[in-house]
Amino acid sequence: MANIAFIPARSGSKRLKEKNIRELLNLKLFLWSIRSAAQSKLIDKIIFSTNSENYKNICFQDSTEKNYKVFFDMRTEDEAGDKVKIYDYIKREDVLDRNNIKDNDTLILMLPTCPLRYQNLVDQVISESSINKQSVFTCCEYDFHVSFAFLINSSNEISTLMGNNSPLVTGNTRSQDQKKYYHPNGSLYAIPIQYLKNTKANSIYFEAKPFVMEAIYSCDIDSEQQLKVAESVASSFKKEFKYLLDD
Numbered sequence: 001m002a003n004i005a006f007i008p009a010r011s012g013s014k015r016l017k018e019k020n021i022r023e024l025l026n027l028k029l030f031l032w033s034i035r036s037a038a039q040s041k042l043i044d045k046i047i048f049s050t051n052s053e054n055y056k057n058i059c060f061q062d063s064t065e066k067n068y069k070v071f072f073d074m075r076t077e078d079e080a081g082d083k084v085k086i087y088d089y090i091k092r093e094d095v096l097d098r099n100n101i102k103d104n105d106t107l108i109l110m111l112p113t114c115p116l117r118y119q120n121l122v123d124q125v126i127s128e129s130s131i132n133k134q135s136v137f138t139c140c141e142y143d144f145h146v147s148f149a150f151l152i153n154s155s156n157e158i159s160t161l162m163g164n165n166s167p168l169v170t171g172n173t174r175s176q177d178q179k180k181y182y183h184p185n186g187s188l189y190a191i192p193i194q195y196l197k198n199t200k201a202n203s204i205y206f207e208a209k210p211f212v213m214e215a216i217y218s219c220d221i222d223s224e225q226q227l228k229v230a231e232s233v234a235s236s237f238k239k240e241f242k243y244l245l246d247d
Contacts, residue, residue, distance in 0.1 A: 008109075
């Protein structure tokens with residue numbers, strides 16, 4: 001029974017080229033996740049999954065310098081295509097077998113594009129999963145009230161997400177009267193393997209419980225602008241990430 005960190009970082013991203021090795025406070029993006037896993041007291045094994053020999057070499061050099069152990073899951077170009085969903089990949093029997101992941105293990109999926117994990121966050125999520133014996137995923141509150149959301153059609157007319165209950169219809173637009181809504185932020189997923197193998201599970205969120213993070217840490221990086229925002233946040237909270245950064 002082991003907690004296994006799984007960090008996927010493929011090369012060939014299109015919207016933000018080579019985003020996984022872009023730097024945030026002089027540390028390559030995927031190394032934020034790997035070092036965070038290496039600092040965990042509850043993670044027993046780290047697997048870095050990539051299709052890039054360059055990424056593998058960068059990771060190997062960092063693990064040697066920082067004295068942590070990492071295993072490599074080298075993906076083919078087909079396995080790392082931009083249409084391949086990571087959930088579909090990690091639940092494959094051959095992927096689990098070749099990485100020696102057992103039925104009683106828990107997979108800790110850590111996406112490099114949401115790198116700002118404060119110290120002990122990983123262990124808090126793992127503990128939550130272990131105590132409740134089910135999947136847990138990190139989330140955060142939307143930074144604007146979802147109840148105001150609407151679509152715009154080709155005639156420039158709107159249709160509200162909440163229908164006639166929308167504050168745009170009812171006129172009840174006071175902020176304090178709106179319900180709070182949350183969304184997954186991609187930082188952490190703790191998934192017992194039995195949940196991955198459940199034939200009823202069509203989603204990574206199958207019977208999963210949310211773990212609420214502060215929205216300030218939920219920087220999902222897929223553009224230059226988002227990278228700049230993450231850089232600004234990381235700089236402002238640099239002391240909190242000292243455990244990951246070089247002196």
